[in-house]
Amino acid sequence: MAIHKKEEFTQKEQDLANFAKAMAHPARIAILKVLAQRNACICGEIVDLLPLAQSTVSQHLKELKSAGLITGSIDGPRSCYCINWKAFEKYNSEFNFLFANLKVKNEKACC
Template sequence: MPSATHPNFTETDRRLAQTLKALAHPARLAIVRLLADRDECVCGEIVDDLPLAQSTVSQHLKALKEVGLVQGTVEGRSTCYCIAPEALAALKTDVDGLFDGLSLSTTDQNCC
């Protein structure tokens, strides 16, 4: 099996896989939705809106920040987070491209 860096895998596929992996947790999806709904930088209030400890929220924010979906800025003693709109738009484009490139037949296939 080829490694993720194999030349047959496109840069888009690698980026999409990393981003989807980061989103593959309900708490991270909730954080993305929360930040997108607020449409502004959010500081400590994220913890107030989720049934998770501060340290857990911080770990999830770190994973989202590593793939570029979330941006963080330090303001005094706290870090404020917001959605990275360009990254979210790129994710949408990549997911749309994935599904546009699939042959999804609606006819009955003799598979499995």
């Protein structure tokens, strides 16, 4: 591959792609679900709910965090995670905007 070409695209395209990448694993979607269902910051209960090792879950959490979709803070001996609604909503509307933009221009399929 030699060089990645990702940075040759627009910032918007890259941002949206990064957001999508963060969502591109069922484990991470399941984590987001759990975080919301519990209506509170959950630490390692996630580990019990998912069919994955603790280190793997921790890694997925790290990815969600670095993508900005969740926030994490240390609470005594355990870690507390929450969905970052702001960022989530931003990407969601950006995604909808792209979709609406596409939709408006072409309605009839041609092939």
